[in-house]
Amino acid sequence: MTRNELVALIYQKKSFLCIGLDTDLEKIPQHLLKEDDPVFEFNKAIIDATADLTVAYKPNIAFYEAYGSKGWQSLEKTISYLKEKDVFTIADAKRGDIGNTSGRYAKAFLNTLDFDAITVAPYMGQDSVGPFLDIPGKWVVLLALTSNKGSDDFQMIKTENGKMVYEHVLQKSSEWGTPDNLMYVVGATKAEMLSSIREIIPDHFLLVPGVGAQGGSLEEVAKHGLNKDCGLLVNSSRGIIYAGKDEDFAEKARAEAIKLQQQMQDILEEAGIC
């Protein structure tokens, strides 16, 4: 999906919501466990109930790998099902290795599974990120400033020129791709830092996790992070997909997604974006 197509989706749905599919057999409604593939049945119901409200879905690959090859099959079915919908798809995989190996991960997620985007860790530098950027029509979502407490440990170290490590990551990596194939992960729990981040990368899309279960605020994120094309994908996982625990779990998920979509519509209209 191109940047223009993604922006058009945001306008059409009046939403910049991304729903995280962190599907866990211990948390999904018990009645699904009798199905052949409970993970896929759960995802399918969530997708059916929310696809008109969200511009993106983000399966969290760890949750599929935890079930081995069966989990990988659930992932394959989920991405196939998502490809029938009008949505942007992100493999939340946080991969990154020497070039030869990153190329294999790129093939796995962007070619074979055909995700639109993959999250990538920056620690190993340009030649670990490049193979993902080299695939035409696909996106890298690079970790910059994450939403967890541990982001203080290395991302926030001050370097000799006064900038923090995550600012180096933003600055240097923005030369490797363009706003048409590179986004960044910036946690909602650090919303007040979005203004200075926008000075470094005014045009790139940001994927913002941490709203909801992790405590980030949508209003704060929008205030500091919106750009002229919206430029934001705000993720919610547990707050939506586990809103209900019974047979009506999909309706409960829809109700939570509607709340976020309506807040987003207000934000977009107020900002004059759509």
Place this chain on the structure above:
Amino acid sequence: MTRNELVALIYQKKSFLCIGLDTDLEKIPQHLLKEDDPVFEFNKAIIDATADLTVAYKPNIAFYEAYGSKGWQSLEKTISYLKEKDVFTIADAKRGDIGNTSGRYAKAFLNTLDFDAITVAPYMGQDSVGPFLDIPGKWVVLLALTSNKGSDDFQMIKTENGKMVYEHVLQKSSEWGTPDNLMYVVGATKAEMLSSIREIIPDHFLLVPGVGAQGGSLEEVAKHGLNKDCGLLVNSSRGIIYAGKDEDFAEKARAEAIKLQQQMQDILEEAGIC
């Protein structure tokens, strides 16, 4: 496997070799392609030909994921087969995410697949690494200074106190685990930096990729990196597993592994380690 057991293996085999299983259908001998699971058949033959010469095997997970759920099945069969041998097993996965998600990766690789160790990326900090360290009897191999060119981009940035980012990673993370459950990746292409690394972490094992195909020297690595328990696992992947392209590929691989094991035996004897 405990540290004592790993050290005993090194003494017994007079080797600190790790063989990387970067198994690629385009590079394995063509006659294997008629098998039901060519990836596993290749791995099995390589393992049978080299298990007495190497202390560790390191399947590179990207190469399995590139084949989807079928690749994951090859990985499951490979680790099951490795568990029958007297070797240390490393999932070269370079994972790392928020705690909740790292916990799922830990489950996938250290519990379900039952690897002894997993490679982990440090960018997201302590709470992204902790869930792997929390699993009793298992190991984290944390990226510190990698063997690729891109390691200059962020790992080598100088911070305000004069240390480089990778030195912060070593220093801070060494408080999260112990030499009994935490190793580090240090590339052989940076062998001359091993002496200063040994000042920060004298006791930890180092997993050293980059010997062979990437150009690093075993002698240099040993000179700067050995400690009293050896403290090194030196990886070779392509140089061993793709030494031959025909029906005798396993014997060719064995011949390459013997060369490295004999060099390692000389090094260990010269250093008075065994």
